[in-house]
Amino acid sequence: MTALWDDGKAFVKNKEAFIRMKRSVYAVAVLAAAVFAAAAASRAGVGPNQEMQSLLDGYQAEARKADPGFKGFSAEEGKAFFNSKRLHSVRKEERSCTVCHTADPKRMGKTTVGKPIEPMAASVNKERFTDPKKVEKWFKRNCEWVLERECTPKEKGNYIHYMLSL
Ligand code: HEC
Numbered sequence: 001m002t003a004l005w006d007d008g009k010a011f012v013k014n015k016e017a018f019i020r021m022k023r024s025v026y027a028v029a030v031l032a033a034a035v036f037a038a039a040a041a042s043r044a045g046v047g048p049n050q051e052m053q054s055l056l057d058g059y060q061a062e063a064r065k066a067d068p069g070f071k072g073f074s075a076e077e078g079k080a081f082f083n084s085k086r087l088h089s090v091r092k093e094e095r096s097c098t099v100c101h102t103a104d105p106k107r108m109g110k111t112t113v114g115k116p117i118e119p120m121a122a123s124v125n126k127e128r129f130t131d132p133k134k135v136e137k138w139f140k141r142n143c144e145w146v147l148e149r150e151c152t153p154k155e156k157g158n159y160i161h162y163m164l165s166l
Pocket residue numbers: 082096097098099100101110111112117118127128129130131134135138139142143145146147159
């Protein structure tokens with residue numbers, strides 16, 4: 001009963017179905033790749049390099065020595081520390097890390113004389129927290145400026161964890 005013409009039509013239909021199937025397989029693959037990329041991108045934070053890891057290990061050992069109950073660094077505490085304001089005993093002005101780095105570490109900051117400072121969040125600025133010497137140098141300066149003392153190993157570790165978590 002099937003005419004040649006019908007066969008031809010069936011062939012065309014099958015071909016169309018095949019093309020549609022190929023398209024949907026492609027679409028699924030693209031979707032899967034997008035989902036995978038999004039999952040990778042949303043994985044919070046950046047890991048420290050080897051040099052920074054040993055600096056952090058050092059802070060951790062010191063923090064534990066100072067407080068045997070120390071439970072590890074906390075990005076939350078680092079955030080609170082970064083945002084806390086303190087009255088300078090001589091200058092009688094409120095100071096905090098945010099004065100120069102702003103309350104959003106993903107943004108540019110500026111010094112008190114208006115010189116731009118690159119963002120502090122490691123996800124935005126890949127050079128941050130890669131060089132222990134630089135980190136220690138600026139902790140020393142900035143902690144003195146804000147707190148009139150050096151930061152404790154615990155404060156430093158919490159702060160770095162916060163900056164790596166953003
Ligand atoms: C008076 C301005 C100012 C304040 C306040 C300030 N900083 Fe900074 N900070 C700077 C400048 C300037 C740099 C160096 C320039 C740069 O690295 O872009 C810097 C760099 C740093 C770095 C080096 C990071 C790296 O790996 O590159 C650390 C760590 C740091 N600051 C921590 C702090 C902490 C913690 C506080 C608060 C206790 C603070 N800063 C407050 C100006 C400031």
